[in-house]
Amino acid sequence: MRDSIFFQLILINFFSNFKKHLVTILFSTLLLFLLTATLFISDSIQFMLKSELNAQSDFVAKRVLGGDFVPMPKSYFEKIQNTIGISEANCRVIGRYFFDKSYWALIIGIDPLEPQSQKILEKILDKKSAKALLTQKVMLIGKGVQEYLQKHYFQNFYSFFTLKGKIIKVKVLKMLQGFGLNNIILMPKNLAREILGLLPNQCSDVAFNVPNKKEWNNITNKIEGYYFDIMLFNKDELLKAYSDVFNFKGGFFLSLYLSSFLAFILFLYTQYSFISSFEKRQIAIYRLLGWSIKRVLWLKLLEIVLIIFISFTLAFVLAYFFVFSLNAPILKLIFLGSDNLKIFSSFYPYIDFSTLFSIFLLFSLGFFTATILPLWRAAISEAKEVL
Amino acid sequence: MNKILLNQKVIIYLSIETLLLLLATIAFFIAFKIVKNWDINSFTPNQFTLERENYLFITLVQMLLFFSIFDTIYFIYVIDKLHLFIPGAMCAAGVINANSFGVPLLLLKLFFIFLLLLWQNINILDLREKTFPYTKIKASFFIIIFLALIAIIYFDINYFFHLKTNLPVSCCSTLYGQLEGQNPLPFNLDTKLLLILFYLLFIVVFGALIGEVAFLILLATPLFLYIAYYSVTYFFGTYIYELPTHKCPFCMFQKEYYYIGYLIWGSLFLGTFFALIWAIDALLFKIWQKKLKLIAQISLFLFVIICSSYVAFYYFKNGVFL
Amino acid sequence: MIDIQNLTKKVQPNQTILDNISFRVKKGELVIVKGVSGSGKTTLLSILATLDKPTSGKVLINNQAVHKLPDLHLSLFRAQHIGFVAQHFNLIEHLSVYDNLLIAKGALTNSIKEAKSDITKALKQANILHKKDAIVKNLSGGEKQRTAIARALVNCADILLFDEPTAALDSKNSQTFLELLQNLHKMQKTIIVATHDPIFDTLKAKTFIMQDGKLYE
Ligand SMILES: Nc1ncnc2c1ncn2[C@@H]1O[C@H](COP(=O)(O)OP(=O)(O)O)[C@@H](O)[C@H]1O
Ligand SMILES: [Mg+2]
Numbered sequence: 001m002r003d004s005i006f007f008q009l010i011l012i013n014f015f016s017n018f019k020k021h022l023v024t025i026l027f028s029t030l031l032l033f034l035l036t037a038t039l040f041i042s043d044s045i046q047f048m049l050k051s052e053l054n055a056q057s058d059f060v061a062k063r064v065l066g067g068d069f070v071p072m073p074k075s076y077f078e079k080i081q082n083t084i085g086i087s088e089a090n091c092r093v094i095g096r097y098f099f100d101k102s103y104w105a106l107i108i109g110i111d112p113l114e115p116q117s118q119k120i121l122e123k124i125l126d127k128k129s130a131k132a133l134l135t136q137k138v139m140l141i142g143k144g145v146q147e148y149l150q151k152h153y154f155q156n157f158y159s160f161f162t163l164k165g166k167i168i169k170v171k172v173l174k175m176l177q178g179f180g181l182n183n184i185i186l187m188p189k190n191l192a193r194e195i196l197g198l199l200p201n202q203c204s205d206v207a208f209n210v211p212n213k214k215e216w217n218n219i220t221n222k223i224e225g226y227y228f229d230i231m232l233f234n235k236d237e238l239l240k241a242y243s244d245v246f247n248f249k250g251g252f253f254l255s256l257y258l259s260s261f262l263a264f265i266l267f268l269y270t271q272y273s274f275i276s277s278f279e280k281r282q283i284a285i286y287r288l289l290g291w292s293i294k295r296v297l298w299l300k301l302l303e304i305v306l307i308i309f310i311s312f313t314l315a316f317v318l319a320y321f322f323v324f325s326l327n328a329p330i331l332k333l334i335f336l337g338s339d340n341l342k343i344f345s346s347f348y349p350y351i352d353f354s355t356l357f358s359i360f361l362l363f364s365l366g367f368f369t370a371t372i373l374p375l376w377r378a379a380i381s382e383a384k385e386v387l
Numbered sequence: 388m389n390k391i392l393l394n395q396k397v398i399i400y401l402s403i404e405t406l407l408l409l410l411a412t413i414a415f416f417i418a419f420k421i422v423k424n425w426d427i428n429s430f431t432p433n434q435f436t437l438e439r440e441n442y443l444f445i446t447l448v449q450m451l452l453f454f455s456i457f458d459t460i461y462f463i464y465v466i467d468k469l470h471l472f473i474p475g476a477m478c479a480a481g482v483i484n485a486n487s488f489g490v491p492l493l494l495l496k497l498f499f500i501f502l503l504l505l506w507q508n509i510n511i512l513d514l515r516e517k518t519f520p521y522t523k524i525k526a527s528f529f530i531i532i533f534l535a536l537i538a539i540i541y542f543d544i545n546y547f548f549h550l551k552t553n554l555p556v557s558c559c560s561t562l563y564g565q566l567e568g569q570n571p572l573p574f575n576l577d578t579k580l581l582l583i584l585f586y587l588l589f590i591v592v593f594g595a596l597i598g599e600v601a602f603l604i605l606l607a608t609p610l611f612l613y614i615a616y617y618s619v620t621y622f623f624g625t626y627i628y629e630l631p632t633h634k635c636p637f638c639m640f641q642k643e644y645y646y647i648g649y650l651i652w653g654s655l656f657l658g659t660f661f662a663l664i665w666a667i668d669a670l671l672f673k674i675w676q677k678k679l680k681l682i683a684q685i686s687l688f689l690f691v692i693i694c695s696s697y698v699a700f701y702y703f704k705n706g707v708f709l
Numbered sequence: 710m711i712d713i714q715n716l717t718k719k720v721q722p723n724q725t726i727l728d729n730i731s732f733r734v735k736k737g738e739l740v741i742v743k744g745v746s747g748s749g750k751t752t753l754l755s756i757l758a759t760l761d762k763p764t765s766g767k768v769l770i771n772n773q774a775v776h777k778l779p780d781l782h783l784s785l786f787r788a789q790h791i792g793f794v795a796q797h798f799n800l801i802e803h804l805s806v807y808d809n810l811l812i813a814k815g816a817l818t819n820s821i822k823e824a825k826s827d828i829t830k831a832l833k834q835a836n837i838l839h840k841k842d843a844i845v846k847n848l849s850g851g852e853k854q855r856t857a858i859a860r861a862l863v864n865c866a867d868i869l870l871f872d873e874p875t876a877a878l879d880s881k882n883s884q885t886f887l888e889l890l891q892n893l894h895k896m897q898k899t900i901i902v903a904t905h906d907p908i909f910d911t912l913k914a915k916t917f918i919m920q921d922g923k924l925y926e
Contacts, residue, residue, distance in 0.1 A: 003822055005815040012808060042395075240471060251393035258402060285799050288760065289860070290788020290816035292781045293442045301446075358399045358461060365406045365454050372450070373413070376443040383760045387751055387795050387872065427777075430764060438780060517782050 010302050017279065021303075024271060025311050031264055032315035032363065033322070034331075035257050039355050040323040040347070041335050042250040047350040053239050057088070057207035058216075060233045061223060071202040072230075079226055080206050085215045088115045091203035093189050095196040097160065105145045105183045109192030124186070129174055138173040139187040146175060163197035253335070261366060268370035275378045281386055288383035296379040304371055308364050316356075324349040391472065391550045396465045403458050404543055407451060408536060414447035415533045421526035427519055441522060445510055448529060452503040459496045460649065467640050472552050479637035480559035488546035495539050501660050502532045508664050508679070512672060559635030563620060572617055585611075585618040589691050596662060596684050601669035604662050612659045619651060619694060626697040631709040651693055658686030710736050711757065711868070711899065716766035718752055718922075726752045727763070728922040734915075736867070737897040739890075741909050744919030750903035751796070753919070754870050757901065758793045759783050770868065788816035792861025796873040798853050802846045806837065806856050809845060813860045827863055835859035836889065851882040858889065869893060871902040875909075883908055 001007050014021060061080060063072035074091060081089040093109030110121060112130035124140065125133075132138045139158075141149070149158055149172070160168045170191065176184060193200065210219050220232050286296050322328060327346055328335075391397055417440050426434055466483050470476035473485055483489035506528055513521040563571065572581055588611040595603040620636045627639050627647060639648030661683035668674045702708060711734040718727040726749045734740050744750050755761040756768060759775050768776040775786060800809050807828060814824035832838040837855040840848060845856060854874065861869055871890075875883040887908070894900060902909065903919075918925045 003820055005811060005819050005821055005824060008821060009812065009815055012804065016803065039395075250395045251398055254395050254398050255393075258398065261402075282801055285801055286812060286816075287784070288758075288793060288795070288799060289813040290784050290786075290791075290864070291812075292784035293439060294445070294781055295784070295816070297442065297446055354464060355395070358396065361454070361457055361461060362399050362403050362406075365403060368450055369406050369410055372410075372443070372447065376446070379442075380439045384755045386797075386799055387755055387760070430762065435762065442780065514779075514781055517778055519779055 006299065006302065009299060010306055013282075013299070013303055014306055016282070017303075020271065021307055024268065024307060025314070027264060027267065028307070028311040028363075028367075029314045029318070031257070031260060032311055032359070033318050035254075035359060036315050036319035036356070037323050037328060037331055038250070038253050038257075038335060039359065040319055040351065041328055041332065042253075043352040043355060044323070044347040044350050047352075048348050050239060053235055056235055056238075057090070058209045058235050059207065059219075060092075061206045061208075062231050062233070063205070063227075063229050064231050065229060069205070071198055071204055072206070074201045074203060076227060076230070077203050077206045080208060080223060083219065083222060085210055085212065085219055086208045087211060089206060089208035090114060090116065092205050092207050093192045093196065093198060094204045095192075095198075097185070097195060099148060103148055105142070105148075105185050107185045107187065107192050107196060109189035109196075110186050111189045121186075124176065132173050133186075133188050136171070137168070137188070137191055138171045139185050140174045140176050141172055141186075142176045142181045142184040144182040145185055146172075160195045162195055166194075168195060261363075265366050265370040268367065269374065272371045272374035273377075275374070275381075279378060280381045283378055283381040284383045284386040287381065288386070293376075293379050297376055300375040300379060301368070301372075304367060304375070305364075308367055312360060312363070320349075320351075323347055389548060389550070390552045391469070391547055394469070394472065396468055397547055400458075400462060400465050401543065401547065403454070403461070404540060407454060407458065408540055410447050410451055410454075411533055411536050414444055414451065414529060417441070417444040417447075418526040418529040418533070422523060422530065425519075425523050425526070427522075438519075441519075444526070444529075445514075448503070448506060448510070448532075452500070452507055455496075455500055455503060459500060460653075462493070462496060463640060463649075467637065469550070473550070473556055474553070475555035475558055477558040477638070478635060478641060480562050480635050481556040482550070483637070484562055485551070485554070485556045486546065486549045488542050488549065492539065492542040492546050495535065495542060497656060499532070499535050499539060500656075501663070502528075502535060504660055505664055505667065506532060508668065508676075512668070512674060559633075559638060563634040563636070572621060573613070576617075578622055581614065581618055582622060584614050586691075588614055589687065592662060593684065593687060596665070596680055596687075599669065599675060599680075601666040604666035605670065608659050608662045608666070612655070615655055615659075615690070619655075623651075623694040623697055625709055626701045629701065629709075647693070651690065654686045654690040654693070658683050658688075658690055661686065710734070710769075710771055711901075712767075712769040713757075714767040714769075716753075716756065716763050716768065718749075718756065718761070719764045726922050727756070729766075730922075730924045731766075732917065732924060732926075734899060734901065736899055737894075738899055739894045739912070739914040740901045741912065741914050741916045742901065742903045742919055742924075743905060743909070743916060744903070745905055748919045749922045750919050751872055753924075754793070754872050754901065754903050757868075758791050758870050759787045760793075784816070788813075788864055790866055790868055792858075792864070792866035792869045794854070794857045794861050794869070794871045794874060796876060798857040800845045800853060800856055800860070803844065805842050805844055806832070806848075806859075807841050809856060810860050810863050813863045817864055827865075828859075831859040831863040834862055834892075850877045851885065854878065854882075854886065855889075862893075866898075868899045869901070871900070871904075873904055873906075874902060875904065875906045880908075887912065 061072075061076075062069045063076070064070070077089065077091040080086065093107075095107055096104045097107045098104045108121075110116075110125070110133060112125055112133050116125075129140060156172045157169055158172070160170060162168060168191070170187060176186070187195075190200070192198075193202070196204075198204065210216055216234065220234070224230060224232055283296055286299075287293075291299075322331075324347055392401075421437060421441065421444070424433065425437060463479065466489070467479040469482045470478050473482050476482050476485070483493060506525065509521050509525050509528065513519065513525055572578075576584065588607055591607045592604060592611050595601075595607060616636070621634050624634055624636065624639065625631050627644055628635075636652075637648070638644065639651065640646060641648075661679050665676060665679040665683055668676055668679070698708070713733070714731050716727055716730040717725065719725050730753070742750055742753065752761065756763055756776075757770070759768075759770075759778075763776050766776070767774060770786075771790060773786060775783060778786065801812070810828045810831060811821075811824060814827060818824060829838065829841075832841055835855045835858040837852060837859055840852055840856070843852075845853060848856065854877070874886055874890075878886060883906070890900065890902070890912075916926075
């Protein structure tokens, strides 16, 4: 690179026409920045959803009555548990607790002695909290819950109302950290049953894993055959549904960007169609010295490559900083809508390089398409005209 | 509105295709002018303008070639990723077979690259000479290439517009699997014969390249490509997946297999394309290009080595064949 | 060797700038083309420099018919064989002397290492090495001319074309130029000078007279 005359001349020409290029770089960086930032957000969200789903159990079996989900008797759970091919089946106690009309949290009952089908719970349960959960009336709460408690002047405890009008005071043991745990309360299973109003021989639903993926179809058929009021949901279905939503949303934004991209191509075309006499004279001198049209055209195209690289690098760095350090103010609101904001407190720095590459491909192709005609017109400047 | 058309990757792909069409259209107009008005013996300003436009034409087609290669790779990547949205699809195989436009589209795209490579080869030969010997041929040839691109766009639109997210498709095991008593291999070959043919044809093509027997290359290379396709899909693939029942040309593009599909199919097509172009040069233009031959040899060799080593490694690791 | 046969250049069907010119220049020869302003000297030189094409006739340089070469080959030929010092020098003013020569080298090679020694050599030959890093804008007329000469020499061209070389120089600088010209002549370069300056009468050289697009010996 350092020994290349071509490279040297590209730099020289770049700085000779700096003013013209600067405008281009500003515009293209802005456009690319918005695009890359949006992609970072959507890729990051998809990644977080995916990894959260991966930490979930493979299947959840729910009982349906009157078109809604209802608690199921423990006998269902025992039958499922004893099916061959199933592991870590769990009679879950899980449900929403309404602190008031506008705020609820998800109570998850947990028994540290049982195997956990949700890997994320295994991670949370250290020895100390496991011991406390076994012996005391304690809970682990997410950040959102803690904020609610503080706002209502509860220090380290909360008094739950059961459905039977009883008041149960539960101590806060620990804060939960991590994505998706914002509005979650973990507490001993029996305590959860009492607060949520479940009978001792009832589960909210049954979660379980099927390690051999090839058996998924089989097991689904089998269990749905046991009871007619049971419905099975697997991880992949959830993943598909989530991906659908965000791809759709991303596609919508992309379409918007593409229209501005079209405007950008037109801008580039006019920008480079105007060839100053200064530039024309320079190229004529190149031609005078034995540079062929082809060689001049390539030199000019490589100048464009330099501009593309500069814009892309700038946009990439800016977008990375904007999304993962500043947490994408404004753009986040537009992209997610205020409803979903609560869930995504910060973005996990995950980058999908294939999307980045595809943007690069599209962008550089657009750049070349817009500039090739003007550049060629410049490259055929006649040397005899400057004599 | 078809949901697939709002997929980010599909939008980007179709935009790239549109831009390529735009580039090709400009090139087409110049090619048309050259075919109609090119007269090397004329000293008119018209001819001088045409000679200058010729360089724009060349650059446009070169760009088309460069971006078409990436575009085709990207296309395979997109259909591979789309399997998430098509019920029943496990990899690109189900997606590309989801309607009758997919397979012709992919084949056309590969053929398009071959045509462009051939064009670029003629271009190099043309620029070497001082009399523009092939400029008119080049321009006429491009008109055919342009028609091929129109066909690609036609299939593109039809393929993606008819890709349904609610219609279940078959996955690769049904598409490529052996139905009872049915032999998917051509000429009623069994696996043993297929492999013998595979290595035999490779030796013939490779030997013909070394011995520079153009005529033989022209005959044997397409046959090798054909047999290689079946060998990879029905034999070598099973070693890549380490599953005797998994027969699919597409799954190897996935991350689980370290994207090896891009290398395997890439080296096969590169090798056969360059061998063919070398032979066409030798027969038609009486020009023997060392570089082309070398690239063809290296790619084909690489292809066979990669395929064979999957089998060898499996044998070393497990002590048995599948 | 330059061999021109029946060269005619018309800009419009009725406006003839060069009218049926034929002549030969042998290798290493020094040729002066004299003529008043507007007689067609610059047009003739630009055709010899392969920058312009004739309307009819043949232009053979070093046995190569350059009037009908593709631009790719023509440009290569120009870079290898022809050094052209135009009337207004045609330097890129905001760049350094060195960079101007680098552009000329860039027509043939891509290696700076390779170019460097040639550039130094050419600058020495044209006696301008001390201004290597100066910006062209800040040079005097004489220095600019020597930069242009160095640039013409940098690719070891065997044919040097000068258009009105003394038009922008005072008499002292003109004299220096004549000495430089004779040095180049000694280096066996084929040299053609187009001028209307009588100072060249003192030189021992083959002389043509140009008048209304016609050439007389
Ligand atoms: N492109 C052109 N179009 C019209 N007239 C031209 C063109 N180039 C040169 N001429 C005319 O041709 C004549 C010769 O010009 P030139 O070769 O520059 O003469 P000189 O260099 O001897 O002064 C002039 O009358 C000039 O006006
Ligand atoms: Mg003049």
